[in-house]
Amino acid sequence: MKNIPFISLMILLTQLASAADTHRLRDYPAEQVANKVWVIHGPLGFPSVENQGFMNNPAFVLTDAGVVVIDPGSSTAAGEMVLRQIDKLTKQPVVAVFNTHVHGDHWLGNQAIKDAWPDARFYAHPRMIAKAGAGAAEEWLDRMNRSTDGFTANTRALIPDQAIDQDRVIEIGNTHFRIDAPPKAHSNTDVMIEVVEPGVYFTGDNITYKRIPRMDDGTFKGSAAACKVAKAAQARIYVPGHGPSGGVDIIDGYCDYLATLYRLSGELYEEEMEDYEMKPRIARALKAYADWDGFDAEIGKHISLAILEYEGSL
Ligand SMILES: [Zn+2]
Numbered sequence: 001m002k003n004i005p006f007i008s009l010m011i012l013l014t015q016l017a018s019a020a021d022t023h024r025l026r027d028y029p030a031e032q033v034a035n036k037v038w039v040i041h042g043p044l045g046f047p048s049v050e051n052q053g054f055m056n057n058p059a060f061v062l063t064d065a066g067v068v069v070i071d072p073g074s075s076t077a078a079g080e081m082v083l084r085q086i087d088k089l090t091k092q093p094v095v096a097v098f099n100t101h102v103h104g105d106h107w108l109g110n111q112a113i114k115d116a117w118p119d120a121r122f123y124a125h126p127r128m129i130a131k132a133g134a135g136a137a138e139e140w141l142d143r144m145n146r147s148t149d150g151f152t153a154n155t156r157a158l159i160p161d162q163a164i165d166q167d168r169v170i171e172i173g174n175t176h177f178r179i180d181a182p183p184k185a186h187s188n189t190d191v192m193i194e195v196v197e198p199g200v201y202f203t204g205d206n207i208t209y210k211r212i213p214r215m216d217d218g219t220f221k222g223s224a225a226a227c228k229v230a231k232a233a234q235a236r237i238y239v240p241g242h243g244p245s246g247g248v249d250i251i252d253g254y255c256d257y258l259a260t261l262y263r264l265s266g267e268l269y270e271e272e273m274e275d276y277e278m279k280p281r282i283a284r285a286l287k288a289y290a291d292w293d294g295f296d297a298e299i300g301k302h303i304s305l306a307i308l309e310y311e312g313s314l
Contacts, residue, residue, distance in 0.1 A: 065173025079112025104140025
């Protein structure tokens with residue numbers, strides 16, 4: 001009989017451990033892309049049960065004042081996973097977090113950082129801050145929770161409170177973070193971040209590589225302008241919102257996809273074609289991107305959006 005309390009305790013501990021595991025994201029390696037800059041390249045694809053809702057590219061920069069995180073992922077579990085990778089490299093505090101835009105796969109990990117490092121400052125574009133506060137946060141919490149079958153249920157939205165806009169430069173621990181804020185590009189809440197000293201440029205979802213993102217909140221013309229701005233920075237390394245990092249040439253693919261899709265949608269619209277009729281022709285012209293993740297899911301929607309934008313420009 002005297003063993004019963006011990007057994008009960010073991011059962012309780014096992015239950016607690018499995019409850020904790022329920023919200024634990026599997027680890028992904030942090031890859032060094034430049035001096036003091038690390039990127040956790042998430043899997044391609046859209047949020048799912050399989051990927052636990054994690055599919056962006058969280059990153060961190062080691063400065064003399066502490067760690068700066070960019071886009072800590074889609075959930076509290078993702079933010080905790082990012083913190084575990086940082087912990088392998090430094091015991092310095094996280095002092096700042098940048099969020100590239102309002103889409104929750106990039107920033108719903110904020111709360112985990114705040115819980116671990118309450119003094120960290122959270123930066124985003126003023127429209128990101130406003131939109132997140134006006135309902136986008138709840139929408140994305142719900143979207144993540146549904147697409148992961150409840151894996152992200154314990155996630156809360158920590159909305160940034162430090163507004164950053166075009167040409168702002170923030171110095172943190174002898175490292176300079178310069179902001180480009182292209183209007184109406186991927187989400188109309190976008191910032192792109194140049195980490196000046198190592199020459200690394202974070203594009204957010206204005207540029208993706210080997211993955212076609214949603215364009216529901218963006219414009220084709222604004223995205224084309226963002227491509228030019230990103231290229232003009234002449235960074236050594238570009239880190240896209242999704243997909244592998246690389247040199248300036250990783251920008252060309254997605255920008256060519258957008259430009260071709262927009263141009264052909266306009267031309268075929270002038271020939272009085274309906275969007276479903278255009279789709280096979282445009283898909284053929286874009287066959288170089290047919291193996292990019294999300295191509296089949298997004299191309300029809302992209303054509304419809306391109307036609308609307310084209311009509312609006314007439
Ligand atoms: Zn996005």
